[in-house]
Amino acid sequence: SRTNHYDFFIKETNVTRLCHQKTVLTVNGQFPGPTIYARKGDVVVVNVYNQGDKNITIHWHGVDQPRNPWFDGPEYITQCPIQPGANFTYRIIFSEEEGTLWWHAHSDFDRATVHGAIVVHPKRSKGAYPYKKPHKEIPVILGEWWNDDVNHLLEEAKLTGGDFKPSEANTINGQPGDLFPCSQNGTFKVPVEHGKTYLLRIINAGLTNEMFFGVAGHRLTVVGTDGRYLKPFTVDSIMISPGQTMNALLVADRATDGSCNSRYYMAARTFSTNTQIPFNNSTATAVLEYTDAPPFAGPPDFPTSLPAIDDIDAATAYTAQLRSLVTAEHPVDVPARVDERMLVTIAVNVVACPPNQTCEGPNEQRLAASLNNVSFANPAVDVLDAYYRSMPGVYEPDFPNRPPTTFNFTDTDLPPEQWFTRKGTKVKVVEYGAVVEVVFQDTGILGAENHPMHLHGFSFYVVGRGFGIYDGKKDLASYNLVDPPYQNTVSVPKAGWAAIRFRAANPGVWFMHCHFDRHTVWGMDTVFIVKDGKAPEAKMMPRPPTMPKC
Ligand code: C2O
Numbered sequence: 001s002r003t004n005h006y007d008f009f010i011k012e013t014n015v016t017r018l019c020h021q022k023t024v025l026t027v028n029g030q031f032p033g034p035t036i037y038a039r040k041g042d043v044v045v046v047n048v049y050n051q052g053d054k055n056i057t058i059h060w061h062g063v064d065q066p067r068n069p070w071f072d073g074p075e076y077i078t079q080c081p082i083q084p085g086a087n088f089t090y091r092i093i094f095s096e097e098e099g100t101l102w103w104h105a106h107s108d109f110d111r112a113t114v115h116g117a118i119v120v121h122p123k124r125s126k127g128a129y130p131y132k133k134p135h136k137e138i139p140v141i142l143g144e145w146w147n148d149d150v151n152h153l154l155e156e157a158k159l160t161g162g163d164f165k166p167s168e169a170n171t172i173n174g175q176p177g178d179l180f181p182c183s184q185n186g187t188f189k190v191p192v193e194h195g196k197t198y199l200l201r202i203i204n205a206g207l208t209n210e211m212f213f214g215v216a217g218h219r220l221t222v223v224g225t226d227g228r229y230l231k232p233f234t235v236d237s238i239m240i241s242p243g244q245t246m247n248a249l250l251v252a253d254r255a256t257d258g259s260c261n262s263r264y265y266m267a268a269r270t271f272s273t274n275t276q277i278p279f280n281n282s283t284a285t286a287v288l289e290y291t292d293a294p295p296f297a298g299p300p301d302f303p304t305s306l307p308a309i310d311d312i313d314a315a316t317a318y319t320a321q322l323r324s325l326v327t328a329e330h331p332v333d334v335p336a337r338v339d340e341r342m343l344v345t346i347a348v349n350v351v352a353c354p355p356n357q358t359c360e361g362p363n364e365q366r367l368a369a370s371l372n373n374v375s376f377a378n379p380a381v382d383v384l385d386a387y388y389r390s391m392p393g394v395y396e397p398d399f400p401n402r403p404p405t406t407f408n409f410t411d412t413d414l415p416p417e418q419w420f421t422r423k424g425t426k427v428k429v430v431e432y433g434a435v436v437e438v439v440f441q442d443t444g445i446l447g448a449e450n451h452p453m454h455l456h457g458f459s460f461y462v463v464g465r466g467f468g469i470y471d472g473k474k475d476l477a478s479y480n481l482v483d484p485p486y487q488n489t490v491s492v493p494k495a496g497w498a499a500i501r502f503r504a505a506n507p508g509v510w511f512m513h514c515h516f517d518r519h520t521v522w523g524m525d526t527v528f529i530v531k532d533g534k535a536p537e538a539k540m541m542p543r544p545p546t547m548p549k550c
Pocket residue numbers: 059061074104106243454456511513515
């Protein structure tokens with residue numbers, strides 16, 4: 001293994017999209033930011049210099065960081081933010097991951113523009129792809145663009161207690177593409193040669209949208225997700241949630257004798273499971289261009305099989321196909337016995353509007369969100385430091401294993417008293433090595449929808465997913481314990497449930513939250529504290545002296 005170094009200069013940079021110029025936070029002036037390359041087992045060191053004018057942190061999404069929570073990144077969970085003018089050096093320890101991951105800011109809404117790909121190649125010696133080596137690899141980062149400053153929109157939403165304005169465009173590698181005004185020149189282009197195979201490393205870096213993605217005239221063979229391999233399957237389009245990555249092979253097999261188009265749109269469209277909420281109804285495009293075909297008159301072909309914005313069946317059918325590869329080199333180890341069983345309800349709620357304020361949430365209350373009816377409140381110092389130094393009063397270690405009340409979880413007509421939640425900084429403490437099962441249950445409080453639930457510090461097996469209210473007996477029997485996908489973000493179905501299992505063999509403090517950013521800031525979060533084990537290799541690393549102060 002090897003140590004690679006990167007320098008990240010966080011700074012405001014002028015960017016023009018959709019005919020609007022604004023300054024956005026970038027890394028090294030790039031949007032999306034630079035790609036980090038590593039091989040399985042490497043260590044990567046990133047010096048972050050905050051040359052912007054606000055606090056920031058960076059998170060390495062999907063990297064387990066064994067025993068190393070200090071450099072995980074979420075603000076007020078594992079560190080205090082890096083202040084303007086300061087710098088902080090992250091040490092990122094890669095262990096089992098191989099495939100595509102990504103990094104992003106983990107403070108306020110900074111990740112709208114502060115994000116980039118992480119490419120983890122197989123080990124130098126003995127490592128190999130479990131499929132034919134592609135001719136080229138192409139990061140395809142899906143994102144969203146707002147004409148307004150996103151942190152300004154966040155401040156406004158905090159003040160009014162109302163909802164967040166939808167983005168104006170989806171983007172592919174930072175570009176909305178040909179179908180938008182003032183966007184033709186920037187459209188992301190992928191040159192291809194007939195007969196060659198390309199690996200698309202697709203990342204959903206969007207703040208608020210699940211997305212469908214497809215390429216006209218070409219099918220995609222999905223071979224990996226979230227830094228693990230899958231049993232290959234071939235589809236016209238994929239569905240990807242914020243936080244997830246999908247690796248897909250594309251064979252450039254269209255005729256180049258002039259009988260076919262030489263240009264094909266790659267397109268990303270919003271997938272919304274609750275169209276009551278205002279959404280971004282737009283399609284971002286990039287262009288696949290055959291360099292060895294005569295130019296064809298007319299526009300590129302459009303992927304007509306891309307599902308409609310509300311096509312839940314298409315999304316469900318896609319997700320059901322994700323299965324771990326399972327070979328001698330890439331085995332699975334699905335825990336059969338569970339030590340901690342948790343049923344965690346997901347809800348969008350309200351909290352009371354502060355006196356002498358007017359709030360724009362439902363019934364003039366403030367919008368909030370919760371897990372097990374606790375709306376997570378960020379503490380003033382980070383949970384990790386508080387835990388490490390046994391500081392009292394920062395968090396409460398009694399996050400409930402079950403919802404405090406049972407009600408008809410999928411009922412969308414609940415009385416307004418049921419909309420309320422309470423705030424708290426409640427965390428779940430587990431023993432080192434315990435097997436944890438979390439069943440996420442979506443609720444109909446203020447409207448059901450999919451939620452991309454993400455866990456730091458671990459990947460987990462998604463052993464089951466279904467619609468309706470989780471039924472311990474029946475649904476347990478339907479679990480896939482043979483080849484479930486190993487992921488770090490699961491899309492919990494609208495008015496449904498998803499069950500995950502992981503072995504808590506990574507001591508530290510690990511955030512768990514919905515990867516829709518408005519839900520994150522509203523409190524759809526909790527924290528796992530995994531205690532040290534007895535053996536030296538089961539203990540958290542000591543606190544680095546360089547940690548930023550709050
Ligand atoms: Cu993509 Cu808390 O992370």
